[in-house]
Amino acid sequence: MSLIALSTECLATAPGRIAHGTDHEETDAALLARVRARLQAAGDVPGATVRQMLSLADALASFDLGRFLLRHRSLNANWTHRLVTYQPGSLAAGSVEGLEYQMFEKLPAVLATRERFGTFRGQLQALMKPGATAASVPCGLMGDLLLLDYSGLPGVCLIGVEPDRDALDKARALAETRGLADRLSLQNKDAWALNLRASVDVLASHGPSLSEPDDARVTELYCAYRDALRPGGTLVTGFLTPPPALSAASPWNMEAIDLKALSLQTLLFAKIIDAKPQAFRTHTQTRELLQHAGFTNIRFIDDRARMFPTVVARRSSSNRPSTLSGR
Structure with missing residues (x-):
């Protein structure tokens, strides 16, 4: 299943869900090092410096959902189920990694x-x-x-x-x-x-x-x-x-979207996770x-x-x- 496309540039996620196996040999540390190297090679992007993106990559690597997305670049059935059945407010702000809280509670695509x-x-x-x-x-x-x-x-x-x-x-x-x-x-x-x-x-x-x-x-x-x-x-x-960035015919209701959360979503999925296209x-x-x-x-x-x-x-x-x- 797929979460909705999670970026306005590279646009992605899973509800074209991918079956994810466990045959990956790359360790979490090696995966993060590879992601960091890619970000450093690409340089600054509009709205974010390399340093900021490296910080977000490190944050993703600190919790289960983030690590899964870094590795697979999309969601599987289990993570999709967890996100859609999550009860808003279940995670108290400050009780978990800040980025994890934002991904469950704030990202427009998740909502x-x-x-x-x-x-x-x-x-x-x-x-x-x-x-x-x-x-x-x-x-x-x-x-x-x-x-x-x-x-x-x-x-x-x-x-x-x-x-x-x-x-x-x-x-x-x-x-x-x-x-x-x-x-x-x-x-x-x-x-x-x-x-x-x-x-x-x-x-x-x-x-x-x-x-x-x-x-x-x-x-x-x-x-x-x-x-x-x-x-x-x-x-x-x-x-x-x-999204509006891709089509003048976009029906998105921008008044209902948290623009700060949308910017974070775009940065995470288009640049750091390099999410699969939708x-x-x-x-x-x-x-x-x-x-x-x-x-x-x-x-x-x-x-x-x-x-x-x-x-x-x-x-x-x-x-x-x-x-x-x-x-």
């Missing part, structure tokens, strides 16, 4: 992603009916579905599709904690390889399109989602909007892709900053066969 997660859960809860089948693709730890309230909803079946085996193991553990293991089915595969064949009433998708710049590939993905849904079924997904689309572009894939009744739910909108769309009641997904 937008957390707000989007809440919007997803609200939409999904309203869509749940007794006997329904719901899928999360890619599911990560599957908090979008597993954290819902299923009291009074007998017979609901939950499907998680995810290429990262570690994430699937954690999703299974969360399901057991929530008393939902008997409702859960997990599949270890890529989102583009879905083969659910009109068996799903509600499908939630958090990640793949966020890191895919090719519109044809995204349309293919939406076709796979459409084919997984029963006629009349509902897709709940999201997309990243372009794909940005406007509301209009997203609507066109969904319509091309056969979705109707498309509606958008913006987060306050309009960085990471939620989109809800319905599969047409007709059984029109896929023309773009190759099936």
